[in-house]
Amino acid sequence: MYVGVDIGGSSIKIGLLDEDGAMKDKKNFPTPKTKEEILDDIVQIISDYKTKYVIKAVGISVPGVVEEDGYLTTAGAIKCLYGINIKEEMAKRTGIFVHVENDANAASIAEKWGGAAQDVAHYLSLVVGTGIGGCLVVNNEIYRGAHARAGEFGWMLLDDNQDDLNLSTMNLQAATIIGLLRIYNLKSGEKIDDARVIYDRAEDGEYLAQTVLAKFHRKLAQGILNVAVVFDPAMVVIGGGISANKTFLKELQMAYKQLQNEHSALVDMDFPEIVPAKFENEAGIIGAVYSLKITLNKEEK
Structure with missing residues (x-):
C-alpha cells in the first residue's frame, strides 16, 4: 500500500492506494496554521495506516516551487512551509521513503495512471x-x-x-x-x-x-x-x-x-x-503516489 498526501491551502487530503491506484481509504481535514501541526497531523494518519497495512512509501503533493530533493522554495499560500525540506522532515517522522511533487505536476501526471492521458x-x-x-x-x-x-x-x-x-x-x-x-x-x-x-x-x-x-x-x-x-x-x-x-x-x-x-x-x-481531466478532487493524491512509483522504479533500476 501507498499513502498519498495532497496539502492544500485550505485542506489536506490523504488517501490509501494499492499498487493499481485504487483508493482504499480517504481522509480530509482543514490545513493547520503551523508547520508542526501540519506535519504532526499527517504523520498521525500515516501511523494509523501502518497499524493495519504495510506502507511501502508516501507521496506528497504541495503547492509552490518544489526542488527535486524535497526542499520547498515556496509553498503557495502555506507560508509556514516555505524554506523547509518536507521530504527529510516526513521521512524522519515516519521512517518511510517519501517523495514530494508540486501539486499541479501531481494532478497532471495522475492523468497517465488510468486518466485522460493514459x-x-x-x-x-x-x-x-x-x-x-x-x-x-x-x-x-x-x-x-x-x-x-x-x-x-x-x-x-x-x-x-x-x-x-x-x-x-x-x-x-x-x-x-x-x-x-x-x-x-x-x-x-x-x-x-x-x-x-x-x-x-x-x-x-x-x-x-x-x-x-x-x-x-x-x-x-x-x-x-x-x-x-x-x-x-x-x-x-x-x-x-x-x-x-x-x-x-x-x-x-x-x-x-x-x-x-x-x-x-x-x-x-x-x-x-x-x-x-478524469480525476478531480483526488488528482493530487493519485498523482503524488504515481510520481512516487515512477521515482521508485528509477531507483530500482
Whole structure:
C-alpha cells in the first residue's frame, strides 16, 4: 500500500492506494496554521495506516516551487512551509521513503495512471482554478526546467498592459477565480463567487455574462495555443473544478479552433485535442503516489 498526501491551502487530503491506484481509504481535514501541526497531523494518519497495512512509501503533493530533493522554495499560500525540506522532515517522522511533487505536476501526471492521458507520451496539462498551473509531460516524464518552475503558465503575458503588467498575465485573464470571477465582479459591481452563476446568466441571455465569458474563453485558448505551437503536444488536458462544466469545455474548444482558423500559418495544421481531466478532487493524491512509483522504479533500476 501507498499513502498519498495532497496539502492544500485550505485542506489536506490523504488517501490509501494499492499498487493499481485504487483508493482504499480517504481522509480530509482543514490545513493547520503551523508547520508542526501540519506535519504532526499527517504523520498521525500515516501511523494509523501502518497499524493495519504495510506502507511501502508516501507521496506528497504541495503547492509552490518544489526542488527535486524535497526542499520547498515556496509553498503557495502555506507560508509556514516555505524554506523547509518536507521530504527529510516526513521521512524522519515516519521512517518511510517519501517523495514530494508540486501539486499541479501531481494532478497532471495522475492523468497517465488510468486518466485522460493514459498511453500518451507527450501532453500539456493545465489546472484552471484560483490561478493557472500545470505541467508539460515529455516522453512520459514531467519536464521540470532548470529551476523547477516549468509549467507556471499563469505567469505568461497575453497582451501588454503598460499601466499594470500583472493584468496581462494568463492568471488574471484566464483563471477561474482571479480571472473570470474578478473581471465579471469588477464590471457588474457584484461579488459572485461561483463561475456557474455567470454561465447560467449567459444562458439566460445576460449580455455582460456572455461578453465576459467570450473573452475568458478566447484568452484561455490563446494561452493554450501559445504553448501548443512551442511544445507540440499530442493532447491538452484541462483540470480544475471548471473542467466539469460542459459549456465551458465546448466554448473553449470553439475559441481554440477559431484562433487556429484566424492564424494563417496554423489553419491547415492538426492541433491537439482539448479534453477534460478524469480525476478531480483526488488528482493530487493519485498523482503524488504515481510520481512516487515512477521515482521508485528509477531507483530500482
